[in-house]
Amino acid sequence: xxxxxxxxxxxxxxxxxxxxxxxxxxxxxxxxxxxxxxxxxxxxxxxxxxxxxxxxxxxxxxxxxxxxxxxxxxxxxxxxxxxxxxxxxxxxxxxxxxxxxxxxxxxxxxxxxxxxxxxxxxxxxxxxxxxxxxxxxxxxxxxxxxxxxxxxxxxxxxxxxxxxxxxxxxxxxxxxxxxxxxxxxxxxxxxxxxxxxxxxxxxxxxxxxxxxxxxxxxxxxxxxxxxxxxxxxxxxxxxxxxxxxxxxxxxxxxxxxxxxxxxxxxxxxxxxxxxxxxxxxxxxxxxxxxxxxxxxxxxxxxxxxxxxxxxxxxxxxxxxxxxxxxxxxxxxxxxxxxxxxxxxxxxxxxxxxxxxxxxxxxxxxxxxxxxxxxxxxxxxxxxxxxxxxxxxxxxxxxxxxxxxxxxxxxxxxxxxxxxxxxxxxxxxxxxxxxxxxxxxxxxxxxxxxxxxxxxxxxxxxxxxxxxxxxxxxxxxxxxxxxxxxxxxxxxxxxxxxxxxxxxxxxxxxxxxxxxxxxxxxxxxxxxxxxxxxxxxxxxxxxxxxxxxxxxxxxxx
Amino acid sequence: xxxxxxxxxxxxxxxxxxxxxxxxxxxxxxxxxxxxxxxxxxxxxxxxxxxxxxxxxxxxxxxxxxxxxxxxxxxxxxxxxxxxxxxxxxxxxxxxxxxxxxxxxxxxxxxxxxxxxxxxxxxxxxxxxxxxxxxxxxxxxxxxxxxxxxxxxxxxxxxxxxxxxxxxxxxxxxxxxxxxxxxxxxxxxxxxxxxxxxxxxxxxxx
Numbered sequence: 001x002x003x004x005x006x007x008x009x010x011x012x013x014x015x016x017x018x019x020x021x022x023x024x025x026x027x028x029x030x031x032x033x034x035x036x037x038x039x040x041x042x043x044x045x046x047x048x049x050x051x052x053x054x055x056x057x058x059x060x061x062x063x064x065x066x067x068x069x070x071x072x073x074x075x076x077x078x079x080x081x082x083x084x085x086x087x088x089x090x091x092x093x094x095x096x097x098x099x100x101x102x103x104x105x106x107x108x109x110x111x112x113x114x115x116x117x118x119x120x121x122x123x124x125x126x127x128x129x130x131x132x133x134x135x136x137x138x139x140x141x142x143x144x145x146x147x148x149x150x151x152x153x154x155x156x157x158x159x160x161x162x163x164x165x166x167x168x169x170x171x172x173x174x175x176x177x178x179x180x181x182x183x184x185x186x187x188x189x190x191x192x193x194x195x196x197x198x199x200x201x202x203x204x205x206x207x208x209x210x211x212x213x214x215x216x217x218x219x220x221x222x223x224x225x226x227x228x229x230x231x232x233x234x235x236x237x238x239x240x241x242x243x244x245x246x247x248x249x250x251x252x253x254x255x256x257x258x259x260x261x262x263x264x265x266x267x268x269x270x271x272x273x274x275x276x277x278x279x280x281x282x283x284x285x286x287x288x289x290x291x292x293x294x295x296x297x298x299x300x301x302x303x304x305x306x307x308x309x310x311x312x313x314x315x316x317x318x319x320x321x322x323x324x325x326x327x328x329x330x331x332x333x334x335x336x337x338x339x340x341x342x343x344x345x346x347x348x349x350x351x352x353x354x355x356x357x358x359x360x361x362x363x364x365x366x367x368x369x370x371x372x373x374x375x376x377x378x379x380x381x382x383x384x385x386x387x388x389x390x391x392x393x394x395x396x397x398x399x400x401x402x403x404x405x406x407x408x409x410x411x412x413x414x415x416x417x418x419x420x421x422x423x424x425x426x427x428x429x430x431x432x433x434x435x436x437x438x439x440x441x442x443x444x445x446x447x448x449x450x451x452x453x454x455x456x457x458x459x460x461x462x463x464x465x466x467x468x469x470x471x472x473x474x475x476x477x478x479x480x481x482x483x484x485x486x487x488x489x490x491x492x493x494x495x496x497x498x499x500x501x502x503x504x505x506x507x508x509x510x511x512x513x514x515x516x517x518x519x520x521x522x523x524x525x526x527x528x529x530x531x532x533x534x535x536x537x538x539x540x541x542x543x544x545x546x547x548x549x550x551x552x553x554x555x556x
Numbered sequence: 557x558x559x560x561x562x563x564x565x566x567x568x569x570x571x572x573x574x575x576x577x578x579x580x581x582x583x584x585x586x587x588x589x590x591x592x593x594x595x596x597x598x599x600x601x602x603x604x605x606x607x608x609x610x611x612x613x614x615x616x617x618x619x620x621x622x623x624x625x626x627x628x629x630x631x632x633x634x635x636x637x638x639x640x641x642x643x644x645x646x647x648x649x650x651x652x653x654x655x656x657x658x659x660x661x662x663x664x665x666x667x668x669x670x671x672x673x674x675x676x677x678x679x680x681x682x683x684x685x686x687x688x689x690x691x692x693x694x695x696x697x698x699x700x701x702x703x704x705x706x707x708x709x710x711x712x713x714x715x716x717x718x719x720x721x722x723x724x725x726x727x728x729x730x731x732x733x734x735x736x737x738x739x740x741x742x743x744x745x746x747x748x749x750x751x752x753x754x755x756x757x758x759x760x761x762x
Contacts, residue, residue: 338640339613339640339661340640342640342660342661342662343569343571343572343640343661344571344572345661345662346572346575346661346662346663347569347571347572347574347575347576348575348662349575349662349663349664349665350572350575350576350578350579350662350663350665351575351578351579353579353582353664353665354575354578354579354581354582355582357579357582357583358582372578375571375574375575378571379571379575382571419613419640421615422568422613422614422615422618423613425618427615
């Protein structure tokens with residue numbers, strides 16, 4: 001264009017010159033959208049639209065869209081003679097200028113939005129890249145206007161301004177490349193650190209791709225599940241090593257994690273190398289959509305065999321202590337229980353002897369004889385019940401979990417201390433709600449807890465006059481959900497210094513106690529997911545209470 | 557004796573109470589069963605002869621307290637205690653206060669019936685004694701003060717002469733008083749008189 005000699009040539013050159021300008025505009029828009037990820041699309045569309053309009057209209061107008069009566073003017077520029085168009089500006093020239101203004105507006109808007117993201121890098125980038133681009137477009141437009149009006153003697157030149165923008169952008173891009181390299185190095189380091197950490201924590205990492213049914217697993221995972229380094233893994237292959245009893249839970253956890261996009265955590269036994277069974281906890285979650293669009297399940301597997309073994313040992317210790325404590329309780333209640341047994345035995349004997357006399361008579365009344373036999377059977381069952389409760393008290397059984405009505409557990413314990421209450425002149429005030437939600441637990445152990453509290457409460461009232469001994473027993477709903485059992489006495493209360501330590505082992509205020517009862521009671525309640533506490537009553541005596549979680553609801 | 561003796565039975569355990577009632581009735585006793593001490597104390601008629609078979613350990617008022625309550629009312633009803641366990645201090649206490657026996661559950665028929673027979677015997681004996689005393693007292697009330705004075709001297713074994721001297725009268729008068737009081741007390745000899753006074757627990761104080 002600079003070397004055009006005729007107006008026609010110049011007009012044609014100017015016409016085609018619109019094409020690279022449009023390309024530059026489009027490039028700026030695309031660059032900012034990708035680099036900043038900001039900018040209003042309607043602004044971009046209007047800037048590019050008006051530019052395209054100017055480009056198309058250029059072919060429709062003769063000789064030129066922007067100038068009427070185009071003439072060629074030869075000017076001296078940097079020691080060369082160059083041709084520049086010369087003429088009177090037509091109103092259409094504002095289309096191109098409007099387009100430039102819209103582009104500046106887009107650049108400023110996109111940069112401002114990027115700047116608002118706040119981090120120092122974004123701010124610097126907004127200033128440098130956005131600023132230089134806006135400057136480039138604005139400066140080129142103004143320069144063009146001055147040149148066209150002959151204010152300055154110069155051909156149409158946008159290169160110097162573009163250079164500014166290119167330098168600014170180049171600096172920024174170089175910066176980004178350096179940073180990317182740095183990030184990649186740090187990513188590698190961080191991967192190394194994660195690997196070190198997972199190895200140190202003896203965690204195995206595994207990732208399942210459900211679409212391909214392929215499991216990627218670290219060496220540690222392969223060791224834990226008993227696979228070779230070279231084995232191809234599938235989810236079923238992995239699950240094949242899981243103990244059948246735990247398989248369902250793990251499968252359900254994984255399926256839920258996939259379906260509901262949430263985490264899962266399942267403890268399971270795995271038959272590893274040499275058929276050794278180890279406990280693993282698998283924790284994982286469905287990953288955010290991976291780059292390829294596929295779903296991934298990422299999980300870590302940790303060997304918790306030692307923890308489970310320790311827990312098992314602690315449980316066994318607790319069982320043993322609980323048993324010792326139960327035997328001590330049974331010992332304490334022995335004479336009461338013997339009495340409790342003598343009652344039905346005595347009734348059976350008297351009934352049998354009465355029957356012998358009735359049978360010795362002529363014409364014995366059959367109905368009366370039947371009533372005697374019925375009574376004998378009932379008393380026998382009563383005696384059997386007493387023996388059963390005594391046996392449970394001293395038994396060494398594996399804990400058995402049942403759904404229990406707490407009122408029944410408390411009622412059974414109360415039967416065991418009935419004689420004790422009578423002999424020691426204690427009045428019983430029991431309020432046992434029968435319609436409570438069921439608790440999941442071991443009947444013997446929970447019965448032991450209640451029995452312990454009852455015996456303690458009775459013992460606590462030895463020092464007060466017989467008329468003032470009242471035992472309050474309440475079973476009801478706890479305030480925060482769950483079921484509460486509270487045993488209160490009218491004794492002298494608990495000394496403050498004892499109150500703090502009374503749940504420790506071997507702490508006792510009784511002459512004959514071994515100081516195990518409350519400690520084991522608390523540990524039994526806690527093993528059932530509940531808690532147990534003691535406090536002095538506002539008026540007199542003390543209360544010990546525990547809360548147990550109920551089926552299908554959280555405890556307090 | 558007017559009414560036939562009854563066994564008052566008190567035990568808080570309903571099935572035990574029922575079985576014992578049944579046994580005693582089969583053994584042809586009249587039985588009055590009570591499920592609590594309070595109920596027994598409310599309904600008890602001391603004039604009905606017989607004994608009390610009482611459970612020692614009961615909620616509320618226990619066996620020893622029933623024994624005390626009866627003693628406080630001046631009721632001398634023989635008691636056979638039943639207990640679920642051999643409580644030595646309680647049994648000693650009960651026996652000291654005059655319990656007939658102290659049986660441990662389960663109690664055999666022969667032990668129980670033996671104890672009841674003994675209790676009945678004591679009850680009958682006690683009632684006869686009380687009756688005799690009451691009769692003596694009734695007759696005593698008919699004596700004049702002078703005759704009572706003379707009686708004391710007779711029972712003390714003093715000769716008429718000495719009695720007369722101490723009372724400041726003559727022997728003839730003393731003899732007259734003596735024949736009157738022996739007639740009123742319905743005794744034929746001095747030996748009979750002394751025996752009567754002994755059974756009645758001595759000469760009543762004025």
